[in-house]
Amino acid sequence: MAIPTLPLNDGRHIPQIGYGCWQLSDAQAPDLVGQALRAGYRLIDTAAAYGNEAGVGRGIRDAGIPREEIFLTTKLWNDRQGRDEARRAFDESLRQLGLPYVDLYLIHWPCPQRRLFVETWKTLIELRKEGRAKSIGVSNFSPEHLATLIGETDVAPAVNQIELHPYFQRKEPRAEDARHGIVTESWSPLGRGKELNDPVILAIAEAHGKTPAQVVLRWQI
Template identity: 55%
Template sequence: MTFRSDKSAVPTIVLPDGNVIPQLGFGVFQVPADEAAGVVTKALEVGYRSIDTAAIYGNEEGTGRAIREFGLPRDEVYVTTKLWNSEQGYDSTLRAFDESLKRLGLDYLDLYLVHWPVPKADRYVDTFKAFQALKADGRVRSIGVSNFTPAHLERIIAETGEIPAVNQVELHPRFIQAPLRSFHQSHAIATEAWSPLGQGQVLDDPVIASIARQVGRTPAQVVIRWHLQLGNIVIPKSVTPERIESNFDVFGFELTNEQVEAISGLNADTRIGGDPETLTAGLD
């Protein structure tokens, strides 16, 4: 079954700049380049209207081709990509943006993110200033960051005068990032969750399995619903058609406050991915 939901079924989040982003999107992390077009086409068929990629994923070209060939008006598909660490710096950021936009085959981006802060390089402020120039030129609607800590965010705000619209971070039931989400809320920064299912590691948890039985849904649907009810933007990824469909079918039920709290109670402050304070990938 294909859930060709009208896009109004997906809630939207208002960003600090006044633009809106669908709360449920589709991520293409680790989707092979030669599969990206087919996978993204399937996601669009199901009803996803927000697609998240990145330069380092190597699949911007296939992602963009699927979006263009699917035929929806451009303003009905929200497109995000990210600047890789090796391209940080003012001038190099502008060049990298041009290259990403060319690979995507689009005239503008809805959201551009600094992929990691890489504080060792100390270029993320200049990078964000380049983002501001791109936004001022109308080439990107909203600008944000990924994997930034409160200290990184405070510096960006102090030195550029602009609040990043989004911070996309690792966030799942075993790493709920409560202090960071609280910081985001106090500054009206939208929280976007990558690895929202903990790369599948949380789906066998007895608490989540029990709640899934109670509501008659899959564990993945329960976790995605948990994200939505917390107010997170969530971008699950899959290359399996059935899971692409199932992960979108999360608007016909709600979790109780007790169920949301039980899932949040699984937090162990356990990361799957890198540490934003120490990650230096791309600098070598």
């Protein structure tokens, strides 16, 4: 299964479809991540907040697939924002994963009330320069958050990961991302399963001989 890729604004590429590890336990992760990689997935998405980085890293190491063929994302949790704290959190994630670098490191939420996301972003820029985070991005950032981030650092995220599906189409954030050359990446692409029983989606699936999940994923890409 060859998965197409999308170009990032830093010259790298990201697989268009990935395997998300939210709600996987650390014990489940090695087997399930390994199965996903053997099935053809190359993008693996986890986060410090998921509590499964160690298991995800083990699954990647044990899968028998060259590391350079895998695109691994992890994320910085809210209480670790700040210049020095973000660096410590990143180092902890690498230790948990048992890997020397990640392909994409995201600020999980902007937490604007803490007023630390710009300072945190500057740390991510440093991590990218060091080569330990090959690409850097954000998650759940609004157009206003992006304007602040880019205005103060002149560095646009490679990715903005947001909730996105047919029930929640996010036209304004997607347009703003596109204006800055930012790839919009979807979390909860199937709407937590609710859309799989939607009459319109079911009718489209039946008409084309596809599953409802395939219809929604086709809408995504």
